[in-house]
Amino acid sequence: MMKQTFLIIPCSGIGKAYGTICREAAYEVVEKRKPKLSRLLCLALLVKGDEEAISLLKENPAIALDGCAKRCACKNIERVAPEPPVSLTIMGLFRKHRELNPNDLNLGTVLHLEEGGKQLVDLLADEICHEMDRRRNKHE
């Protein structure tokens, strides 16, 4: 069984609710669903080039959560990590869950998610946990 801690790194998207969805999904996993196996890492530390954050990335697998096609979290991790992160995006969620129509969902705002936004938080948290389990099982 691998002993590493998964670093969950959401994008810092500040323009749309999708960034908040990524952020809240990260909190859901780190604080409630898998607190012993995961931790957060501020994405801004990677922009700055913080040595301690880069060391953590060299020793632990990362999961990038991105709210838009620019994939800031994934690209910033790729610059410094020895291995590419597991990359999860909101668009990927919509591709997987065809029953969800982004235009019909009441996501809420950057500062306050509504029902549709919370639904996506749950689904993204499911995806994160699934990827963690998959990777852990592979290393067993």
Place this chain on the structure above:
Amino acid sequence: MKWTEEGTNMSERAAPKRIGVIACCGEDLPEGTLTRAIVRVLMEEIKPNETATICLPLFLAGDEQERTFAQTFPTLTLDGCEKQCAKIGTEKYSHAVACGLIIPDILKKLHLDMKGTKDRYDPDLARKLALEVAKRMNRLKRKGG
């Protein structure tokens, strides 16, 4: 000369229309969440027509146009901790910032205690701090950036 209308000199600098405000958004600390809330309060309530922002990590993930942000707008950074990722990151990849603010310093100045958690910011505190940041924005505008 930046932010100066053609034919004017330094003492006649035109006030920039918008001030850039970049939050660290630090996901791993309550103060990071607060920086994000402050920027949104500025954009949605206090200075909707005078605030510009950009996601900090876009400086690296985006293109050249995004990296000109702090040249285009006189920019103020808002950091949740003394690591000052927003200030250092902006200066590394975009341009020197006009003002770098750190949440604990603003709280100290206003004699306020930190409230809120990583996943739940305190709306009253965010508004009080946004008003203080707005004062700094006004000063920058008066200086002409």
